[in-house]
Amino acid sequence: MSNKPRKSIPASEQTVEDGATLLDPAWERQQRKTFTAWCNSHLRKVDITINEIEQDLRDGLALIKLLEVIASEKLPKPEKGKMRFHKIANVNKALNFVISKGVKLVSIGAEEIVDGNRKMTLGMIWTIILRFAIMDIAVEQTSAKEGLLLWCQKKTQPYRNVNIRDFHASWQNGLGFCALIHRHRPELLDYHSLDPENAIENLNLAFDVADKALDIPPMLDAEDISTKPDERAVMTYVSSYYHAFASSSKAEMASKRIGNVLDVTMKNEQMMEEYEFLSSDLLEWIAEKIPWLSSRPEDDSIESVQQALEEFRTYRSSEKPPKASDKTRLGIIFSALQTRLRIANRPAYAPGDGKVITDINDAWENLERVEREFEEWIYPEFRRLKRLSYLLQRFERKSSNLENWIEGTKPFVEYGAIDSLKLAEVSALKKKFDAFMLDFNAHIDSLAVIEGIVEEINNLGFTESERVNDRFSNLQQEWQYLGDTANNFGAEIENCLQRQQRVDELKLEFTKLAAPVNKWLDGAIEDLEDIYDVNSLKELEELEASYNELNEEFAKTEPDRNRITEICENLKDFGAADNEYTTISAEDIDRKWDEISDLLPQKSELLAEFRNKQMSDEELRKAFAEKANEIGPWIEEKNQYVGYYVRSMEGTLEDQLDNLLGMEQEIKAFGHNINEIFDISKKIHDAMIFENPYSKYTIESIRSMWDELINSVHSSIQVVDNEKLARDSKGITNEQLQEFKQAFNHFDKDKSGVLEIKEFRQCLVSVGLIPDIETNDEEFEHVLSVVDPDGSGTITIQEYIDYMIQEISEQDTADQIVESFRTLANDKPYITEEELRHELAPDYAEFCIKRMMQYDQPGAPADALDYTSFSSALYGESDL
Numbered sequence: 001m002s003n004k005p006r007k008s009i010p011a012s013e014q015t016v017e018d019g020a021t022l023l024d025p026a027w028e029r030q031q032r033k034t035f036t037a038w039c040n041s042h043l044r045k046v047d048i049t050i051n052e053i054e055q056d057l058r059d060g061l062a063l064i065k066l067l068e069v070i071a072s073e074k075l076p077k078p079e080k081g082k083m084r085f086h087k088i089a090n091v092n093k094a095l096n097f098v099i100s101k102g103v104k105l106v107s108i109g110a111e112e113i114v115d116g117n118r119k120m121t122l123g124m125i126w127t128i129i130l131r132f133a134i135m136d137i138a139v140e141q142t143s144a145k146e147g148l149l150l151w152c153q154k155k156t157q158p159y160r161n162v163n164i165r166d167f168h169a170s171w172q173n174g175l176g177f178c179a180l181i182h183r184h185r186p187e188l189l190d191y192h193s194l195d196p197e198n199a200i201e202n203l204n205l206a207f208d209v210a211d212k213a214l215d216i217p218p219m220l221d222a223e224d225i226s227t228k229p230d231e232r233a234v235m236t237y238v239s240s241y242y243h244a245f246a247s248s249s250k251a252e253m254a255s256k257r258i259g260n261v262l263d264v265t266m267k268n269e270q271m272m273e274e275y276e277f278l279s280s281d282l283l284e285w286i287a288e289k290i291p292w293l294s295s296r297p298e299d300d301s302i303e304s305v306q307q308a309l310e311e312f313r314t315y316r317s318s319e320k321p322p323k324a325s326d327k328t329r330l331g332i333i334f335s336a337l338q339t340r341l342r343i344a345n346r347p348a349y350a351p352g353d354g355k356v357i358t359d360i361n362d363a364w365e366n367l368e369r370v371e372r373e374f375e376e377w378i379y380p381e382f383r384r385l386k387r388l389s390y391l392l393q394r395f396e397r398k399s400s401n402l403e404n405w406i407e408g409t410k411p412f413v414e415y416g417a418i419d420s421l422k423l424a425e426v427s428a429l430k431k432k433f434d435a436f437m438l439d440f441n442a443h444i445d446s447l448a449v450i451e452g453i454v455e456e457i458n459n460l461g462f463t464e465s466e467r468v469n470d471r472f473s474n475l476q477q478e479w480q481y482l483g484d485t486a487n488n489f490g491a492e493i494e495n496c497l498q499r500q501q502r503v504d505e506l507k508l509e510f511t512k513l514a515a516p517v518n519k520w521l522d523g524a525i526e527d528l529e530d531i532y533d534v535n536s537l538k539e540l541e542e543l544e545a546s547y548n549e550l551n552e553e554f555a556k557t558e559p560d561r562n563r564i565t566e567i568c569e570n571l572k573d574f575g576a577a578d579n580e581y582t583t584i585s586a587e588d589i590d591r592k593w594d595e596i597s598d599l600l601p602q603k604s605e606l607l608a609e610f611r612n613k614q615m616s617d618e619e620l621r622k623a624f625a626e627k628a629n630e631i632g633p634w635i636e637e638k639n640q641y642v643g644y645y646v647r648s649m650e651g652t653l654e655d656q657l658d659n660l661l662g663m664e665q666e667i668k669a670f671g672h673n674i675n676e677i678f679d680i681s682k683k684i685h686d687a688m689i690f691e692n693p694y695s696k697y698t699i700e701s702i703r704s705m706w707d708e709l710i711n712s713v714h715s716s717i718q719v720v721d722n723e724k725l726a727r728d729s730k731g732i733t734n735e736q737l738q739e740f741k742q743a744f745n746h747f748d749k750d751k752s753g754v755l756e757i758k759e760f761r762q763c764l765v766s767v768g769l770i771p772d773i774e775t776n777d778e779e780f781e782h783v784l785s786v787v788d789p790d791g792s793g794t795i796t797i798q799e800y801i802d803y804m805i806q807e808i809s810e811q812d813t814a815d816q817i818v819e820s821f822r823t824l825a826n827d828k829p830y831i832t833e834e835e836l837r838h839e840l841a842p843d844y845a846e847f848c849i850k851r852m853m854q855y856d857q858p859g860a861p862a863d864a865l866d867y868t869s870f871s872s873a874l875y876g877e878s879d880l
Helices: 025-046 063-069 084-100 110-114 118-134 144-156 174-183 199-213 222-227 231-294 302-343 356-411 424-441 446-461 464-494 505-529 538-575 586-647 654-685 699-730 733-746 757-766 776-789 797-808 814-824 834-837 842-851 868-873
Strands: 754-756 794-796 864-866
Touching: 025 063, 025 222, 025 231, 063 084, 063 118, 063 868, 084 110, 084 118, 110 868, 118 231, 144 174, 144 231, 174 231, 199 222, 199 231, 222 446, 231 356, 231 754, 231 814, 231 842, 302 356, 302 654, 302 699, 302 814, 356 424, 356 446, 356 464, 356 505, 424 446, 424 464, 424 505, 446 464, 446 699, 446 864, 505 538, 505 776, 538 586, 586 654, 586 699, 654 776, 699 794, 699 797, 733 757, 754 757, 757 776, 757 794, 776 794, 814 834, 834 842, 842 864, 842 868, 864 868
Parallel strands: none
Antiparallel strands: 754 794
16 A cells, blocks of 8 residues: 555645656756755754765655754654665655645655655655745745745845846846845945856855855855756745844844834823823812712701702712713723733733722712712702792791681670670671671681691791791680680570571671672682792693683672672662671672782783793703704614624724724714703703603713713724734734634623623633633633633623733733843843934834933943833833
8 A cells, every 4th residue: 555645636735846747957956956955954953964865865864854953843753674665654754744734745755755766856855945944934925935036026126236036037147145145244245346247256256155154055056047047946045045134134123022012101101191190180079079968058948958959960960970971081091001001911000099990989989879868868858948938938828817817806706795785786796696607617728728738847847847836826726716705605696596686688698698709709819819839831730720710710709799789789778888797898899809800810920921931841841852862862872883893893903993983073073962952951950940751861861871972982992992902012913803703792692792701611612712621610710810800700802802812922021122122232231322212213212211220330331221120110020
């Protein structure tokens, strides 16, 4: 059975021509010399030299050693025997290793190598050269061959008489090799003195200098290259130049690495300064506001409480929102800063005493606690005092009315002895007493109303309720006295009733009509003079309905009033001007009738004013609701979109950043709507409107959602910016970042933007970072201690991406930066100001000069600076 590797592969992956292909003798000779020299340049590291490449590789031993040296890996132990099958086995081990590195061998088998087939041996070595010396050369995303060619073109572009287009004719005059040497080591040869006509001299000069100064052994003959160069031989030799000069970009890479680190450091310091300023300002403001919110007015007057309420509303609407934004901004800065420091392998930022995020959150929570306590006190207190003011006015008016009525009726019930009165006079007095009792009973309701008012005043905790209670107690005593006196007086009159005669029916009719009319007129006057506190259209409509009912009753009472007038006229005709049966006179009825006639239009005007006020308030409510119902869904939609967009994987990071910046501009353009609703809200505030049934949104919820949207966009921009930083500084590709997000989104089933601990474990298993076993808790607990140090129990997408970046990227360290500075300082333990200004951008150089300490070791120049302690300080290992 043959041990030959599979030969059927796509044409695009073939790297060696069919063994039957004829090879030009001149090219074959060049390849033998070049490939032999190339092998020896590696085999000398293990003290092996070959002379005849097709003979010395037949047993497979030197071939295995060659692969071990160039791949830095151990191959399977070779067979010790010298028989043919031993050799074939060794060569197969070498060929299988080459195949394992992704190389497709075409028509090459171990038997051909063991048999010394020159063409197959050269093809095999060329395949190895391609894989291990040329394949990794990729400039500007080109293939290996194109990458090597592009590298040659870039390096020789400034040189006259050099035009590298290929790996054969372009090198015939030798100037291409000389230009590569001069570009990297100008001290080794004088390029400008070379003549393109002296091809052999130029080639030999380049080969000799490369051998002696660059440790690149001669692999070509000048005569062959000047006449008919072989492409493979030239590529092999040129690849040795590439690898020899790869270290020449060390200083450039060192400068770039230092620049990247300093750029991150300077931006981080700016963010730290902003955090310190914002946190100090916010904590100072909170410390000022907590005592204010904890205090209460010295007196409980409605004026003092209303002033406190106005100050509180101003605090809520104008003072607190910017501070809330500052607090959110602090969280974003702190999170972004810790992310940047973690990505850059720097120690975590530790704010000053009392300024860490937990301190700020605690202070803010304390502020909101005392704010809630103040709010829970101020609004009920304001309503209580407002209601008390209204009740006290009603109590004063109704008590005065009743007190005046009692005082006015006392002389009647204190009439005295009636024995001397004539029968007609007693009879008249009885009727007058009956009328009085009707009036007395009618006023019982007034006393009950006053009692209800007093009870409510007491329930509301009026501080001077004792004065109110005393007055009401006196009023009750006066009422009791009046009632008792009236009962006694009535009993005395009853005893004389037998002496009474029936009084004039006309006067009695007047009495019967006048009492209810007079009562209704008194009640109507009291209702029309009453004080109202109208806060809604519903309350207004109830008042209007009551007014309309009173107006209708007024019209219905007019016939009785006309009849009373008619009776009085009839009495005058009979010569009876006075009516001894009642204390109510026609003049009283007329006066009260006229008073109501005047009060009705006044009340109508007052209700019209109330309606205008309520209609104006209603317009404000609807204007606010219309705007809020437009703004609220817009903000909610944008907030949902931002949340979705952050989790999505659409486009490159640059595209995402452009879209987020575009959204930021869209939000700014929408800001005029926010200003408009704030203007409406101020009018509502000034109008003392507290409820709005037309919208579920309040100005506070609009403001909160708006701040959340702005902060969410800002935070998302910061997240993408951090991802760009990670990508650019850690070599992370867009594809890798999208893979991270794809895995996260897959396990974020509820699209909340966070993973629970179980989901996070599954996510790590899916990307291969931890084994798929539940018992491996120790490794997973270590991961959690890094990703979730606070033990919150959830992992955000940013925390997850930060961790993934750390896992797959090489991080800059203090030692690496020290080495980079040492490279710029030409291995000196110090660096001068001149060298810094020469090697670094101006801002970076000045930053270093300002922060580096003097290097004060003996023999150092005056401007020598200590880059070692500076580098350590950048990574928190010492203090700047």
